[in-house]
Amino acid sequence: MIRALSFLAIVAGLGLAAGACRAQVEGKDLKAAYIFNFAMFTTWPDAAGKGPLFVCASPDNPLWSALSALNGKPINGRPWTVTELAHPTAAHCDIAVLARSMERPALLSAGVLVVRDGAGGKAAITLVEDDEHIRFDIDTQEAAKSGLRFSSHLLRLARNVL
């Protein structure tokens, strides 16, 4: 009950934040929400996975706190769980959130959705700021390499699809 209420509060807050901050540079919450939404439109190779959805990021990533705020929110029944990229508590990551220029760590193997905040290197999805709007590019080849599939709804909204 309390969880359900808190979830509602978060979602409401998210929406509010998204509406209020659309045109502002400060879009960390919005970006975190976008990453959350990407997960909703993504199909992982081990579709049957039931455990928590591990989101790996560096604690010094500006989005860390915004991502952590979403902890516990379910995606297809899997609770959103933020963990450190360098020392993951889990066996593997489902989503890896990288800063603009951060190298892609080698340990990221198949089945990981790599989201990069800002165009800097290879990533399945790259968040970009375009004319004060937050948009995203999708690299389907990268995604295919990781065995990921995106919903057409998501592809349609991407600024560029490679």
Add this chain to the structure above:
Amino acid sequence: MNPTTARRPGELSRMLGMGQLLAAAAALGVACCILLAYQFVALRRNLTDDLTVQAAIIADNVAATLMFHDQDAAHEMLRSFRHSSFLAAATVYDRQDVEFAAYRNGAVDEMPSLLRDWTLFTPLSVARPIRYRGMALGRVVLTADTVGIRNGLLRYGALLALASLGALVTTSMLTRRTKARMRRAESQLKHLAYTDTVTDLPNRRCTYEALELEIAMRTEDGGRIGLLLIDLDNFKVVNDTAGHAAGDRLLQQVASRLRATARASDRIGRIGGDEFAVIVAPLDDPAELERVGQRIVAALRQPLQVEGIEVMPTASIGACVFPDDAHTMSELLSNADAALYRAKGKGRDNVALFERDMILATQRRARLERDLRRHLEAGLLELCYQPQYACGSRKMVGVEALLRWPHPDQGYISPAEFIPIAEESGLIVEVGKWVLDRACRDAVALYRQTGMWLSMAVNVSARQLRDKDFIGVVESTLAHTGLPADRLELELTESMLMEDLDGAVEFMHNVRALGVRLSIDDFGTGYSSLAYLQTFPINHLKIDRSFVRLLPTSGTTIAGAVIALAHGFKLTVVAEGVEEPEQFEWLRQAGCDYVQGYLLARPLPLAALRARVLEECVPAA
């Protein structure tokens, strides 16, 4: 004819046809309204369903754009519905109910103001929440234009109207033939209702309506109308002896003679079995009416052939003039009827003009009839007895019962007056029954008191003879009074026998079989037919008093011939009305068997008769 009383022919069928068509149109109208209402509901339902489906598609496709705040993509997506024929507007609201994206279809026609104001055709809206994987994201509202419904409804209505029109045209074409048949039947019915089928003359109803109309017209312009009521004197005889076909032939020939005789402007109608009426109008001179009547009587008097029989269709005519003799239609009819009665009373085959005293005579007849009925029930009638003597022995051998009516107010009423009234009203049957009963009782009483049987002669009327029960009445009367049958003698008249020959002969044989004797009264006054005399099983002939009165200076030839004739047939002869000794003497010598008359005895009441019988017996004893 008068338009207020007579409906134009075919009007009823025309009204009926019009009514049927209107009823069919009304029924089709109701059916069309129901179908249109159903069609409207169905079209609206279809539109709602389509709109719901589109809303669901939009909700699905716009979910991602809401999640990523991509209004451009949302607009683009909505614009893809511009090809929809009915979608007027689509609006997407986000979770905060702020408009996110909207689309207005300018291609959809503006609704005409007249229809838009009508609530039935207000635009249709459907709202649907937008969700993605259970997450509420906002809602989409679609508005549909109802111009499609309107057009569909108009097309459907036009189709229904066309179909109904076709059905009505077909129906009216089909019913036109039925109506034509009905019109023919109607006019035929009308013809039957106003025409006598035997003579093709207007019938009673038609004649009376025409008379009413004439009276109404003459009342206004002050002219005169003559009414002739014509009654055939011998129609019944022809009908009974030669059959109904002959009777109809007679009526047809009479009708054609009436047509030929009456003036062109006069109206002829058959108003009863053997009764005709002629409305003589206009009538300038009242004397002209009698001339027309006389012409008709003269024309009818000519013999004609009906089924091989020669008939002389004589008629009695009563004439009455409006407004001289009567002021209303019913008065005119009843006065003409009174005149007709007078004409018959004067011996038929003539015309009687209405006179005031006829009303008095009619009233007197009505009063006498009423009194006779009452007095018969009260036992006020009396019998007296006219003794009959044997010529040879001068002994009383029998009596003839004579009916007397002592009226408390008017004294003795003559049988010549009240017997015809009783015959006309049918009262004669009851009167005759009473007379027969009384006479038989008196004869038995007389025997008990004097020890002598007298022959009892009782007169029978024509009406009694027609009554099938009469033979039974005679039988039962004999049985309960105890009078031996051979003491009773029934007196018939020749003319009544001729009315229904077969019936009369049958009756005579039946009566003779009982042992009752029969005599023919008034022989030689009517249509004497010697041939019939041979076939009648009778016992006596009575010589009428009109022949006896002439004796012995003249009339001896007829009286002698009757006596010889009767004896030739082995009949006994009774002479009536013997008043002079010379008459008696002549009759006795001529061989007459019995006589009755004032010379020997006047009619006596029962007590006096008893005294007379006892007195005559004493010297003998």
